[in-house]
Amino acid sequence: xxxxxxxxxxxxxxxxxxxxxxxxxxxxxxxxxxxxxxxxxxxxxxxxxxxxxxxxxxxxxxxxxxxxxxxxxxxxxxxxxxxxxxxxxxxxxxxxxxxxxxxxxxxxxxxxxxxxxxxxxxxxxxxxxxxxxxxxxxxxxxxxxxxxxxxxxxxxxxxxxxxxxxxxxxxxxxxxxxxxxxxxxxxxxxxxxxxxxxxxxxxxxxxxxxxxxxxxxxxxxxxxxxxxxxxxxxxxxxxxxxxxxxxxxxxxxxxxxxxxxxxxxxxxxxxxxxxxxxxxxxxxxxxxxxxxxxxxxxxxxxxxxxxxxxxxxxxxxxxxxxxxxxxxxxxxxxxxxxxxxx
Amino acid sequence: xxxxxxxxxxxxxxxxxxxxxxxxxxxxxxxxxxxxxxxxxxxxxxxxxxxxxxxxxxxxxxxxxxxxxxxxxxxxxxxxxxxxxxxxxxxxxxxxxxxxxxxxxxxxxxxxxxxxxxxxxxxxxxxxxxxxxxxxxxxxxxxxxxxxxxxxxxxxxxxxxxxxxxxxxxxxxxxxxxxxxxxxxxxxxxxxxxxxxxxxxxxxxxxxxxxxxxxxxxxxxxxxxxxxxxxxxxxxxxxxxxxxxxxxxxxxxxxxxxxxxxxxxxxxxxxxxxxxxxxxxx
Numbered sequence: 001x002x003x004x005x006x007x008x009x010x011x012x013x014x015x016x017x018x019x020x021x022x023x024x025x026x027x028x029x030x031x032x033x034x035x036x037x038x039x040x041x042x043x044x045x046x047x048x049x050x051x052x053x054x055x056x057x058x059x060x061x062x063x064x065x066x067x068x069x070x071x072x073x074x075x076x077x078x079x080x081x082x083x084x085x086x087x088x089x090x091x092x093x094x095x096x097x098x099x100x101x102x103x104x105x106x107x108x109x110x111x112x113x114x115x116x117x118x119x120x121x122x123x124x125x126x127x128x129x130x131x132x133x134x135x136x137x138x139x140x141x142x143x144x145x146x147x148x149x150x151x152x153x154x155x156x157x158x159x160x161x162x163x164x165x166x167x168x169x170x171x172x173x174x175x176x177x178x179x180x181x182x183x184x185x186x187x188x189x190x191x192x193x194x195x196x197x198x199x200x201x202x203x204x205x206x207x208x209x210x211x212x213x214x215x216x217x218x219x220x221x222x223x224x225x226x227x228x229x230x231x232x233x234x235x236x237x238x239x240x241x242x243x244x245x246x247x248x249x250x251x252x253x254x255x256x257x258x259x260x261x262x263x264x265x266x267x268x269x270x271x272x273x274x275x276x277x278x279x280x281x282x283x284x285x286x287x288x289x290x291x292x293x294x295x296x297x298x299x300x301x302x303x304x305x306x307x308x309x310x311x312x313x314x315x316x317x318x319x320x321x322x323x324x325x326x327x328x329x330x331x332x333x334x335x336x337x338x339x340x341x342x
Numbered sequence: 343x344x345x346x347x348x349x350x351x352x353x354x355x356x357x358x359x360x361x362x363x364x365x366x367x368x369x370x371x372x373x374x375x376x377x378x379x380x381x382x383x384x385x386x387x388x389x390x391x392x393x394x395x396x397x398x399x400x401x402x403x404x405x406x407x408x409x410x411x412x413x414x415x416x417x418x419x420x421x422x423x424x425x426x427x428x429x430x431x432x433x434x435x436x437x438x439x440x441x442x443x444x445x446x447x448x449x450x451x452x453x454x455x456x457x458x459x460x461x462x463x464x465x466x467x468x469x470x471x472x473x474x475x476x477x478x479x480x481x482x483x484x485x486x487x488x489x490x491x492x493x494x495x496x497x498x499x500x501x502x503x504x505x506x507x508x509x510x511x512x513x514x515x516x517x518x519x520x521x522x523x524x525x526x527x528x529x530x531x532x533x534x535x536x537x538x539x540x541x542x543x544x545x546x547x548x549x550x551x552x553x554x555x556x557x558x559x560x561x562x563x564x565x566x567x568x569x570x571x572x573x574x575x576x577x578x579x580x581x582x583x584x585x586x587x588x589x590x591x592x593x594x595x596x597x598x599x600x601x602x603x604x605x606x607x608x609x610x611x612x613x614x615x616x617x618x619x620x621x622x623x624x
Contacts, residue, residue, distance in 0.1 A: 069453065070452055070453060072623065093453055093454055095357075098449070104447050106447060108377050109373065109376060117372075118450070118454065121451070121455075122455065123360055123455060124358055149380070169454075
């Protein structure tokens with residue numbers, strides 16, 4: 001299914017909510033004069049992963065806070081794990097796990113104490129809470145650090161503990177708000193590996209991210225939001241196709257070869273190329289991926305062009321927004337400010 | 343709960359029944375107690391500060407202050423220090439609420455299936471236990487400098503019960519302050535510009551009889567005065583003798599203080615709980 005475009009946020013139809021871990025219609029949230037969500041529909045089929053992609057202040061966190069019962073929508077309704085978030089908040093809470101944007105593990109408690117406490121607050125019997133804490137500490141390679149205060153953990157460890165804490169209650173639906181923001185690349189790929197395991201176990205996940213590569217790596221479906229509105233949605237492949245696919249990226253040794261290289265790339269991709277004379281690069285979108293790259297490589301080699309670097313790259317969030325809205329993502333932090341002020 | 347799922351999910355597995363308000367409150371309180379143990383410096387307002395005040399007033403100012411009706415100043419002082427310290431209970435509660443909100447730890451708790459009110463209950467319970475610490479420490483410190491309980495055992499117990507009840511009332515004041523004031527820094531500011539003067543405009547350290555007209559009236563109706571006086575009476579320590587023209591508050595300090603406790607809890611508890619919930623629902 002190809003992504004819909006502007007203004008497709010609210011649907012008058014009310015399809016069956018069965019089979020969805022998250023089902024929301026027409027969510028609106030205002031902070032004073034600022035509208036954080038302007039009518040958002042979301043649906044996450046049970047056992048799948050959906051990523052909400054958007055810049056800072058787009059409304060990602062606001063949406064997650066409503067779905068996790070932390071905040072009430074001004075309009076619209078949402079059903080999570082089979083229960084209405086407004087009328088059955090407690091039933092929802094029994095079935096969800098939530099990791100906020102900043103790690104919320106207690107720094108003055110050890111890793112184990114954090115998990116046991118949250119297990120008990122998930123109403124597990126104490127022995128069961130301890131057993132689950134042990135199992136999760138092992139799963140997340142934290143067993144060596146289990147009895148150290150969380151304040152001594154590295155950023156990556158704290159994130160892992162945070163995620164482990166989210167799983168103590170064996171949630172049916174998992175909410176992850178920017179799970180890898182602020183992590184170094186290694187910690188990031190470690191966390192991705194953990195999330196992969198979860199997904200294969202059949203947990204329904206709604207995550208938010210600012211990174212297209214993260215959304216593509218983890219999610220089945222992507223919802224792009226901007227200024228509180230859904231501006232595109234679709235399965236990963238379809239959405240990416242609509243965004244122009246990958247980019248062939250060529251960097252040259254000698255700037256004099258730019259024209260030749262551009263001709264080769266244009267010939268293969270059949271698309272407009274952008275040339276950066278200063279950086280000696282030629283970039284063009286392609287839907288063919290690796291075969292296109294191989295043909296570009298062959299063409300450049302035939303033309304005798306010396307190549308410094310050649311590869312396939314993901315469009316950045318800025319480029320995605322440029323394609324979708326015709327303007328780059330403005331780092332509008334109105335949402336962040338409203339959250340701060342409240 | 344008789345809620346029926348609108349659309350059952352496949353992963354609707356082992357869901358344990360709720361273990362109740364008291365269980366959840368105790369789990370949250372245990373976290374607070376661990377915080378106390380791991381951050382002993384945070385306890386200075388409840389430990390070092392009152393002990394310092396005991397020593398300062400006993401040895402630095404004490405010599406210059408006369409107790410009307412005779413008696414030793416150190417015996418007079420302890421009731422006042424006890425009263426001042428439990429008033430400051432409010433500060434600790436307000437600070438911990440504001441900090442929890444600031445670092446968003448609260449969000450995780452609120453996404454958990456815990457009993458309504460248990461989060462606040464846990465904070466209140468921790469604070470009450472935390473209030474017992476300075477009361478114990480100051481009693482010991484007082485004994486060291488020569489303070490003695492000269493009354494009967496039931497009277498002494500009544501004194502400690504009154505003190506602890508006042509601490510309980512101040513917890514609700516703290517919950518209200520901590521919910522209305524946005525930041526930990528703001529809480530500290532209010533504590534020093536509001537709570538501090540209130541504890542000094544009283545018979546805490548000096549008899550109210552030396553104060554000028556209007557201030558004296560304020561001090562005489564200040565519950566900190568009557569709490570201090572009530573403790574002196576219940577512990578059998580020297581106190582300004584009650585005279586014929588004294589206001590009702592001074593003539594009946596125990597009853598007057600008890601009425602304040604009831605009034606503070608009666609007003610601050612419901613208002614504080616509502617303010618707390620409002621401060622979170624953002």
